[in-house]
Amino acid sequence: MIYIEDALGGHPRAQRILARFPQATRVGCARYTEVFNPRAQNFRLQKRDPALLLAHKHRRLVLPAPPGYGIGGTHNYYFSHMLNCVYDCRYCFLQGMFRSAHYVVFVNYEDFATAIDSTLARHDGDHCWFFSGYDCDSLAYDPVTGFAEWALECFARRPRAHLELRTKSTQIRSLLAREPLPNVVVAFSFTPAGAHAALEHKVPSLNKRLAALRKLADAGWRIGLRFDPLIYSAGYAADYRQLFEQVFAAVPGSSVHSVSFGAFRLPRDFFKTLVSLYPREPLFAGPLDTAAATIGYRNDLEAELLDFCEVQLRDRVNADRLFRCLP
Amino acid sequence: MIVFLMAMREEALPLIGYLGLQRSKQPTLFPVFRNGDTWLTVSGVGKVNAAAAATALFHVAQQARDAVWLNVGIAGHADLPVGTLRSAHTVTDRASGARWYPPQVLLAGIASSPLTSVDTPELGYPDESLYDMEGAGFYPAALRCSTAEAVQCLKVVSDTREHSVEHLSPRRIGELIDAHREAIADTGAALREATDSLRSARDTDPDVAALLTRHRFSVTQQRQLTRLAQRLAVRAPGQPLIDEAVARARSSRAVLRALQQRLDTLPMQLRTG
Numbered sequence: 001m002i003y004i005e006d007a008l009g010g011h012p013r014a015q016r017i018l019a020r021f022p023q024a025t026r027v028g029c030a031r032y033t034e035v036f037n038p039r040a041q042n043f044r045l046q047k048r049d050p051a052l053l054l055a056h057k058h059r060r061l062v063l064p065a066p067p068g069y070g071i072g073g074t075h076n077y078y079f080s081h082m083l084n085c086v087y088d089c090r091y092c093f094l095q096g097m098f099r100s101a102h103y104v105v106f107v108n109y110e111d112f113a114t115a116i117d118s119t120l121a122r123h124d125g126d127h128c129w130f131f132s133g134y135d136c137d138s139l140a141y142d143p144v145t146g147f148a149e150w151a152l153e154c155f156a157r158r159p160r161a162h163l164e165l166r167t168k169s170t171q172i173r174s175l176l177a178r179e180p181l182p183n184v185v186v187a188f189s190f191t192p193a194g195a196h197a198a199l200e201h202k203v204p205s206l207n208k209r210l211a212a213l214r215k216l217a218d219a220g221w222r223i224g225l226r227f228d229p230l231i232y233s234a235g236y237a238a239d240y241r242q243l244f245e246q247v248f249a250a251v252p253g254s255s256v257h258s259v260s261f262g263a264f265r266l267p268r269d270f271f272k273t274l275v276s277l278y279p280r281e282p283l284f285a286g287p288l289d290t291a292a293a294t295i296g297y298r299n300d301l302e303a304e305l306l307d308f309c310e311v312q313l314r315d316r317v318n319a320d321r322l323f324r325c326l327p
Numbered sequence: 328m329i330v331f332l333m334a335m336r337e338e339a340l341p342l343i344g345y346l347g348l349q350r351s352k353q354p355t356l357f358p359v360f361r362n363g364d365t366w367l368t369v370s371g372v373g374k375v376n377a378a379a380a381a382t383a384l385f386h387v388a389q390q391a392r393d394a395v396w397l398n399v400g401i402a403g404h405a406d407l408p409v410g411t412l413r414s415a416h417t418v419t420d421r422a423s424g425a426r427w428y429p430p431q432v433l434l435a436g437i438a439s440s441p442l443t444s445v446d447t448p449e450l451g452y453p454d455e456s457l458y459d460m461e462g463a464g465f466y467p468a469a470l471r472c473s474t475a476e477a478v479q480c481l482k483v484v485s486d487t488r489e490h491s492v493e494h495l496s497p498r499r500i501g502e503l504i505d506a507h508r509e510a511i512a513d514t515g516a517a518l519r520e521a522t523d524s525l526r527s528a529r530d531t532d533p534d535v536a537a538l539l540t541r542h543r544f545s546v547t548q549q550r551q552l553t554r555l556a557q558r559l560a561v562r563a564p565g566q567p568l569i570d571e572a573v574a575r576a577r578s579s580r581a582v583l584r585a586l587q588q589r590l591d592t593l594p595m596q597l598r599t600g
């Protein structure tokens with residue numbers, strides 16, 4: 001099922017996406033919000049068979065990134081060509097943020113470019129970072145959205161703008177199809193094998209993602225490594241040691257632009273929603289401090305986990321490329 | 328739980344028979360039929376009747392949340408073959424212009440169409456919509472009782488430009504529904520399985536009820552107790568909630584402390600069982 005905002009009419013990108021699904025039932029709507037996120041929808045049920053919504057983003061195209069999201073830049077922003085994700089990570093905050101699991105694609109990419117230009121104009125002469133994987137996975141749905149090809153073209157013409165594509169996918173074709181850009185970082189997120197198997201449903205295997213990462217590094221792309229969220233378990237030390245070994249063996253040090261890490265945490269309201277969706281999920285029954293405004297592991301465990309990983313990562317990457325994500 | 332809401336007796340009879348429903352002996356505003364947790368009510372024609380019957384049934388059926396609500400009936404369409412079964416991917420109230428979008432996530436196998444609810448029979452079939460007289464009354468009322476994915480309108484085409492509504496006999500109406508009774512019942516069952524999984528995930532340990540009668544828990548403490556019981560059931564499946572320490576506890580606070588202590592000593596596994 002594909003819902004299309006009536007005003008999109010013959011928008012060429014919308015038409016291209018529709019052409020990929022000739023069998024899908026098409027339903028018109030005035031605004032995507034009529035279908036996405038009204039009361040009484042259940043994210044967990046919708047996740048069984050999400051629909052696609054093609055929409056136009058009118059306002060707030062580029063927004064300041066939350067504090068602690070940056071990787072060394074001073075001016076940090078995010079923009080979302082898409083809401084929701086083809087994967088189903090049990091810790092994903094999108095489940096708490098949205099009542100709908102449908103995929104929304106905002107097809108007016110060119111307006112994002114205009115908003116990026118206005119943002120750059122506000123920071124005359126300074127470099128700015130733009131994060132694209134905040135409300136979705138930047139690349140997982142790329143064969144449908146064609147976002148990466150557009151984004152790379154856009155940032156190739158804006159050297160003062162830096163782009164982070166954050167992904168758990170192996171959809172790297174559009175990146176490999178062109179020369180690497182010095183102002184683009186392709187950031188891959190990882191958790192240890194046990195956490196991946198238990199929590200990251202539909203996410204490609206670690207080996208497949210490492211192979212994709214290796215190809216990008218070989219092609220000259222700058223790589224980001226994201227160990228966020230860090231997931232606590234009884235055997236976390238051995239699990240993370242093994243993960244770090246595997247990941248750093250796959251990517252040459254010279255290709256690593258940045259490494260960031262941060263513990264699992266969620267805004268309290270989101271956490272409550274996730275628990276009501278998945279009350280039997282071990283992650284949410286874990287050693288969490290459920291009284292805090294931001295739910296995370298008990299302070300002692302969180303500190304232990306962060307400190308352990310920081311020590312491990314410091315052995316593998318220079319301090320100026322290592323970033324601890326703030327809660 | 329499944330609730331079928333049908334406008335006419337003739338539409339309802341095939342499902343009443345197929346699902347083994349019996350007339351409820353409870354005094355009710357609208358006729359109610361039941362077999363276990365499958366309910367059916369006959370609302371009469373029109374939006375107001377449909378909304379009223381949905382509301383009345385919600386109360387008769389102990390206000391169960393997350394139930395499946397299906398409005399099943401006949402509808403007109405310009406040119407779909409008579410006898411075609413469709414779900415409604417939009418429900419529009421022609422009088423007010425209000426529109427709803429029932430999520431079509433659990434209806435594999437049944438094609439969908441827009442549905443327009445009218446106040447008087449639509450004989451011109453001006454577009455590709457199905458036409459009925461209840462959907463727009465039923466949908467918003469049922470949506471107050473359940474989650475949108477489980478509230479659906481299933482319509483069988485009964486009249487078209489070529490097959491006028493005037494030729495519809497009560498027998499023919501029954502036959503049209505009867506031809507799809509299995510598909511309708513299967514859709515209800517699939518939706519019920521999905522919504523049951525939501526409910527059973529929220530079920531709490533019966534020991535919680537026992538503890539609530541043993542000690543005085545404040546509202547906040549009751550919530551804490553329920554959640555602690557859920558967390559323990561996940562982290563230590565199969566172990567009784569009331570162990571020695573909990574049995575010895577002399578107050579609600581001591582119970583919560585004992586449960587929290589037990590939870591804190593369990594090793595954290597990301598997978599259970």
Ligand code: SF4
Nearest residue numbers: 085087088089092136
């Ligand atoms: S890949 Fe990222 S956006 Fe997608 S479900 Fe997982 S955490 Fe959420």
